[in-house]
Amino acid sequence: MNKAHHCPLNYTMNLIGTKWKPLILFHLLEGGLRSGVLQKKILGISNKMFTQTVRQLEEDGLITRKIYPVVPPKVEYQLSTRGQSLEAILRALDQWGLEDCKS
Amino acid sequence: MNKAHHCPLNYTMNLIGTKWKPLILFHLLEGGLRSGVLQKKILGISNKMFTQTVRQLEEDGLITRKIYPVVPPKVEYQLSTRGQSLEAILRALDQWGLEDCKS
DNA sequence: GCAATAACTTACTAAAAAGTAGTATAGTTA
DNA sequence: TAACTATACTACTTTTTAGTAAGTTATTGC
Numbered sequence: 676m677n678k679a680h681h682c683p684l685n686y687t688m689n690l691i692g693t694k695w696k697p698l699i700l701f702h703l704l705e706g707g708l709r710s711g712v713l714q715k716k717i718l719g720i721s722n723k724m725f726t727q728t729v730r731q732l733e734e735d736g737l738i739t740r741k742i743y744p745v746v747p748p749k750v751e752y753q754l755s756t757r758g759q760s761l762e763a764i765l766r767a768l769d770q771w772g773l774e775d776c777k778s
Numbered sequence: 779m780n781k782a783h784h785c786p787l788n789y790t791m792n793l794i795g796t797k798w799k800p801l802i803l804f805h806l807l808e809g810g811l812r813s814g815v816l817q818k819k820i821l822g823i824s825n826k827m828f829t830q831t832v833r834q835l836e837e838d839g840l841i842t843r844k845i846y847p848v849v850p851p852k853v854e855y856q857l858s859t860r861g862q863s864l865e866a867i868l869r870a871l872d873q874w875g876l877e878d879c880k881s
Numbered sequence: 882g883c884a885a886t887a888a889c890t891t892a893c894t895a896a897a898a899a900g901t902a903g904t905a906t907a908g909t910t911a
Numbered sequence: 912t913a914a915c916t917a918t919a920c921t922a923c924t925t926t927t928t929a930g931t932a933a934g935t936t937a938t939t940g941c
Contacts, residue, residue: 683872683879685875687872688800688871692796692797697791697795698785723921726920742918747909747918750918761874770786771863775789776789813889826929849887849936849938
């Protein structure tokens with residue numbers, strides 16, 4: 676918590692209110708993924724934004740990063756407990772978009 | 779819909795995934811508010827960002843704007859039906875922040 | 882006729898987020 | 912020994928978002 680928040684919503688949005696964060700979290704809902712596989716699922720993301728975003732998510736404790744000491748590198752990301760606790764919200768946001776599109 | 783979305787979540791975030799939009803919507807959940815009153819509730823927002831954001835929300839059909847032809851001006855904002863449909867999500871985001879803060 | 886009012890606009894600047902392209906790593910395989 | 916691999920980093924530029932400060936409006940009340 677590095678900023679004052681008069682409203683918890685504000686706090687939440689500072690954590691996940693960016694273009695790519697919710698998308699990455701969403702794609703990890705079904706389980707951990709290897710870095711390259713996850714990145715390919717996020718259509719349109721640049722390589723830079725991908726690593727930058729997963730780094731922030733890791734710093735904020737929303738995902739974990741497991742490094743296998745092999746060559747070429749192997750890295751797996753998965754939701755932390757804290758990240759998992761966003762599941763209902765992520766699915767609700769997705770569902771809302773799905774239904775709203777119809778109109 | 780001005781952008782391609784491979785995932786409805788993406789669509790939703792393009793609508794409300796900014797610093798101020800969710801906050802403004804959230805403060806309208808309890809009912810319509812006069813412009814000045816609403817703005818004072820959003821601590822830290824600049825006058826420019828306030829009008830700019832409510833304009834976008836209106837364009838996107840998430841809030842309505844009622845103008846009373848008096849002097850000095852009187853304007854009231856309230857959630858549209860589409861905006862109301864975000865209620866569960868807004869409250870969930872707020873609630874999540876509240877509980878996450880504890881840790 | 883001049884200040885006060887509430888909502889809004891505009892020109893300008895600053896900061897944050899995102900994109901592009903190139904580079905590093907270090908074993909493995911050809 | 913040179914290309915290949917998956918992951919990540921860096922410098923640089925562009926785009927988007929946000930902030931500051933000033934101005935506009937049209938009536939009311941002094």
